[in-house]
Amino acid sequence: MPHGCEALASAACRNRSSLKAIAALGAATSAALVAQVGAANAKSQPPMTHCKRGCSSIFHFSFTNKIKLSCRGAQATAIACEAAAPGGSKETLVTNWGNPEKAAKLQKEYAKKDVVASRRELLALLRVQEGEKVLDVGCGPGFLLHDLASVVGKNGQAVGIDPSEAMCDMATQRVSTLNQADVRQGEADILPFPDDTFDAIIYSQVLLYVKDVSWALQEARRVLRPGGRIVVLDTDWNSLIVNTKNRELFQRIFIACTSTFVHAHLPPLLPGMFSQCGMSIAEMRTVPMIAADANPDGENEAFMGNWAFSVVPQKARDYGIAEADTQMWIKEQTQLCKEGAFFACLHRFLFLAYKPGA
Numbered sequence: 001m002p003h004g005c006e007a008l009a010s011a012a013c014r015n016r017s018s019l020k021a022i023a024a025l026g027a028a029t030s031a032a033l034v035a036q037v038g039a040a041n042a043k044s045q046p047p048m049t050h051c052k053r054g055c056s057s058i059f060h061f062s063f064t065n066k067i068k069l070s071c072r073g074a075q076a077t078a079i080a081c082e083a084a085a086p087g088g089s090k091e092t093l094v095t096n097w098g099n100p101e102k103a104a105k106l107q108k109e110y111a112k113k114d115v116v117a118s119r120r121e122l123l124a125l126l127r128v129q130e131g132e133k134v135l136d137v138g139c140g141p142g143f144l145l146h147d148l149a150s151v152v153g154k155n156g157q158a159v160g161i162d163p164s165e166a167m168c169d170m171a172t173q174r175v176s177t178l179n180q181a182d183v184r185q186g187e188a189d190i191l192p193f194p195d196d197t198f199d200a201i202i203y204s205q206v207l208l209y210v211k212d213v214s215w216a217l218q219e220a221r222r223v224l225r226p227g228g229r230i231v232v233l234d235t236d237w238n239s240l241i242v243n244t245k246n247r248e249l250f251q252r253i254f255i256a257c258t259s260t261f262v263h264a265h266l267p268p269l270l271p272g273m274f275s276q277c278g279m280s281i282a283e284m285r286t287v288p289m290i291a292a293d294a295n296p297d298g299e300n301e302a303f304m305g306n307w308a309f310s311v312v313p314q315k316a317r318d319y320g321i322a323e324a325d326t327q328m329w330i331k332e333q334t335q336l337c338k339e340g341a342f343f344a345c346l347h348r349f350l351f352l353a354y355k356p357g358a
Ligand SMILES: C[S@@+](CC[C@H](N)C(=O)[O-])C[C@H]1O[C@@H](n2cnc3c(N)ncnc32)[C@H](O)[C@@H]1O
Pocket: 097, 098, 106, 110, 137, 138, 139, 140, 141, 142, 143, 144, 161, 162, 163, 164, 167, 186, 187, 188, 189, 203, 204, 205, 206, 209, 210, 211
């Protein structure tokens, strides 16, 4: 007879519409639970997850079509039900990194100089040492994981986890010659490692996609050794500054652009979240992504040039902004380029925090 988590999860598998009933059922359980339950179309090798407090249940789930139940103590709440229907709820606009095309696009963008420079800043703050054991959560295509593995060397270990199979494949390929590197499929909510495992944990442009950031940080603290450190790199989209005369259109474009993140404005909340989980921030830095020129017709080496001429049109269309308005944006920004007056800037924020202890 299934108990607690198992009962909830199997009920959710059978009937997704019974979420509310499941949440009510969960209120009667005493186990704290995060169960991510697969819909019928789970992949052949789906990620697995398990109850956080002692229940032996293990559930499979699909990356793109999942039901997530969160049960804290006596309170169970259905916190997300992502139907894959395009154009449905706001949640469906959040970037699906499980899509191989999107993953490949990101790999191309993250090889460019601005993003390389931002990784360098992260590494400088992390001060990773030879022999250390580090975890890169949401490792994506594995650029940072490769750098980390190179520094920790053969006596250390660099582990990357990511829920996206496409990202895991790219990362695995990237670190294939480094024995000290390892890539696994997994999510920030449930890190598949024992307590006190790592010297350092990194989230680079990842927490803006994680629903329960406080929970994820608690989970990171658990697998960090006493005295270990976390480095977070994240973007606050309120720091976006562009040269445009059409503020009304820009406002709509801004909303379209921020709709693809779970948290578009996380950095100001991070100090409080670290405090809440008993960690103290030791250092903070900003990394500007800035461009004063761009190529409207082709490849853009600068991150913000690519944003203005590739990302904006795509996100505007996905969000349902009229094509005439999107063209108006492109026309204005193209003209600014011709006049040498293009300007776009966005800030990334870096935090270094320590777990108390030896
Ligand atoms: C913008 S990419 C950043 C990749 C990499 N960290 C980097 O900086 O190159 C975001 C990554 O976060 C991963 N991601 C999304 N939700 C996640 C979650 N809940 N837990 C862990 N990783 C997640 C995505 O699959 C994707 O690879």
